[in-house]
Amino acid sequence: MDRIEADFRTAGLEPRRLAMLSYVEKLTRTPGQMKLEDVDSLRSEGFNDTDILHIAEVAGYYAYANRIASGLGILLEEEG
């Protein structure tokens, strides 16, 4: 199966954002494999617990929204 890529790794992001997006990538691809170490890797970049909560909330929300869109065949609106 082709691996779907997210292109954040080649975007020249600073370490803080790279850590944030690495966390959400792992959470999106393999949610059952998340560990305390994944949260600690965010802490080591200066994210506090409220930030980490928000990061997980946004990733979780888009998991929901993407499935609603894909499952029900929603197309992007025509630009008005």
Add this chain to the structure above:
Amino acid sequence: MSWIKTIPPSEADAELTALYEKVVDPRSGQLDNIMTVHSLSPRGLSAHFDLYCTVMRGSRSLRKVDREMIALTVSQLNACHY
């Protein structure tokens, strides 16, 4: 617009009409399909909208642009183009 029936604004009852007015995108004046797809279940529409607003509101240490980067990354990984 979607694979299931959605109720257009012209056919919406009072409850749904009020919800459509609440969720309309203020910048474009449009109703987003990700909201109107819930038209058969107004409680779900309302809950989704409230969740979206809560989750995507920027804070000092996680700004809106960071939240949008997460949104883009997750959507790419889920192969969702919406």
